[in-house]
Amino acid sequence: MARNEGSREGIYRRPDSGFWWINATLPNGKRVRQSAGTDSKEDAQAYLAKLKLDAYRETHFGIKPQRSWQEAVIRYLELKRNLRSFSDVQRICRLLDPYLGSMMLNQINGDVIWSIVQGELKKGNKPATVNRYMSTVRALLRMARDEWQWIDSFPKIKLLAGEVERDRWLTHEEADRLIRHCAPHLAALVRYALATGCRAAEITGLEWNRVDLDRRTAWLNQTKNGTPRGVPLNEDAIEVLREQIGNHLRFCFTFRGEPWRWQITNSGWHTALEAAGIRDFRFHDLRHTWASWHRQAGTSCDELKELGGWKSREMVDRYAKYGTEHLAVAATRIERVRAENVGNIVTFSSRSAKTKDLASRLSP
Template identity: 80%
Template sequence: MARNEGVYKRPDSGHWWINATLPNGKRIRQSSGTADRADAEAYLAKLKLDAYRETHFGIKPERTWQEAVIRYLELKRTLKSFSDVQRICRHLDRYLGDASLRQINGDLIWSVVQGELKKGNKPATVNRYLATVRSLLRMARDEWQWIDTMPKIRLLPGEVERDRWLTREEADRLIRACPPHLAALVRFALATGCRASEIKGLEWNRVDLSRGTAWLNHTKNGTPRGVPLNEDAIEVLEELLGQHPRFCFTYQGKAIAWELTNSAWHAALAAAGIQDFRFHDLRHTWASWHRQAGTSCDELKDLGGWKSRVMVDRYAKYATEHLAVAASRIQRLRDENVVNLVTFSSRPKEKRA
C-alpha cells in the first residue's frame, strides 16, 4: 500500500520522516532530522515553498553555511589532509555557522580576518581559512548552483614562503647520521621526491626494478601515478629486497605506521648539525636540485605528481640557465686584444681639415 504524503514515523528511527512530491515534481523521501512533529511539518512546508519559488520565480532556496560544509566535507573525505579540512571548517563555524551562503559577504569575510589576526595568527594561518571559504563558495556556485555570486576573497600579503632545502654535502651528512631504516627512507625521498606517506605505503607488487618504475596508489591528491626510478632509487630498493614480503620500507620486520619526524629523525638532524628541517623538506630539496640541474617546470610537475603548475612555479627561481646570456652582456672583456666594437663605434668622428 502506498504511503500517504506528509510526515510519518518509522519504527527504526526517533525522527519524523518526509514523503512528499514538491511543486517542481521532485519526489523526496528523507528524514526531517527532528523528533518534533511540528518542526518536521514546518521543514516540509519550507521545502515545498523553496521548490515553488525556484520553479515559478527562479529564486533559489536559501542554503546555510553548515549545509554547504556537510557536502564539502563529504567530497573531501578521500584526501590525505581531510583531518585538516575538518579542523578548519570547525574553526570557521564560530564566524559563519549561523549564516546563509547569501549572507557571506565582504564584511563577514573581514570579520574572519580581523578575528584571527587579533588572536596573533600569522598571515599564512589566516590564508588557510580564507582559501577554504573561497574553495567552498566556488563549489557552491559553480558545481552545486546553490548561489549565483560570491564575494571576492583575496589572500593576505606578507605570507613568507618556506624555502628550506639541503645542499648535497648536508644531505650526505644527514644520511650518515640516520639509522639504516631511516637512511633508506631519506635516500629514496631525495631520489624520487615522494612524500612520506607514499614511501611508507610502497609495496613490492607496485615496483618493477627491471623497468625502473614504481606505481603509487595512495597519493596526497588521490590520483594514482607512476614514478620513474633513477639509479639512486633502484639502489635503495635493491638493498631492501627480501626484508619484507609486502612492504618495501620497514622497521624491525614490520611496516612503518608512525610519523617519520620522530625522535630518530631529530637525533639524526642534531648529529648532522642541521636545523629547522622537516621530512617533507626532502621533497623540496629534490625539486630544488632538479631545477638547478635544468629540469623544466613542466617536467618537474609530472615527476612530482602535481596537478597544476602553481606549486611547481615556486621552484623556478633555482634555474638560471636561460638568463646566462643576459647576465654576460655587461661582463668585463677578458681578452685585451679584442676590440670593443660598441665603444669603438660610439667614438665621435674627427673633423677633417
C-alpha cells in the same frame, strides 16, 4: 498531520528516533524521506513547508532554494573524506563555524569574508594560516556553484600578501651527513625521497605490485591531490628499492619487518637531525631539496611539474630561482674583466691608427 511510518504523506514519529521524520513528495516530483532534525512537531511541519515552498519556487520560477553553510560543509567533508589531509579540512571547517555556521550560502559576501580575515588576524594568526582558511572557503563555495549548482556566484576571495614562503633545503654534503646518522630503515626513506621527490605517505604506502624495476617506474594510487601518477625511477631510487627486496611481501619500506604505521618524524628522525647538525628541517623539506637540486641541475619548470605531480605551474615556479643557466650570458655583460678587455682593445686600436698615420706622413 502526524502519521505512522508507511501511511499518507506528512510528518511522523519513529520508535527508534527522538526526531520527527518527513515522508513527502515535493512539487518538483522529488520524494523526500528523511529526519526533520527536530523533536518539535511545529518545527518539523515548518521545515516540511519550507521544502515544499523551495521546490515550488525552483520548479515554477527558477528560484534556487537557499542552502546553508552547514549543509555545504557536510557534503564537502563527505567528498574529502578519503584525503590524507582530511583531519586538517575538518579542523578548518570547525574554526570557520563561528563566522559562517548560522549563514546561508547566498549571505556570504565580501563583508563576511573581511570579518573572517580580520578576526583571525586579531587572534595573532599569520597570513599563511589565514590563507589556508580562505582557501577552504573559496574551494567550498566554488564547488557549491560549479558542481552542485546551489548558488550562482560567490564573492572574490583574495589571499593575503606577506605570506613567508618556506625556503629550506639541504646541500648534497648535508644530505649525505643526515643519511649517515639515520638508522638503516630511516636512511632508506630519506634516500628514496631525495631520489624521487615523493611525499612521506607516498613512500611508506608504496607496494611492490606498483613497482617495475625493469621499466624503472613506480605508480602511486594515493597522492595528496588525489590524482594517481607515475614516478620515474633513477638509479639512486632503484638501488634503494633493491635493498628492500625480501623485507616484506607487500610493502616496499618497513620497520622491523612491518609496514610503517606511525609518523616518520619521530624521535629517531630528530635524533638523526641533531647528530648531523641540521636544524629547522622537516621530512617534507626533502621534497623541496629534491626540487631545488633538479632546478640547479638544469631541469625545466615544466619537466619538474610532471616529475613532482603538481597540478599547476604556480606550485613549481617557487623553484625557478634555482635555475639560472638561461641568464648566464646576460650576467657577463657587466663583468669588469670584460669591460677592461674591451677598453684595452679600443685603446690599442686607437694607438695603431695613430702610428699608421704618423708612418704615412714620414714615408718619402
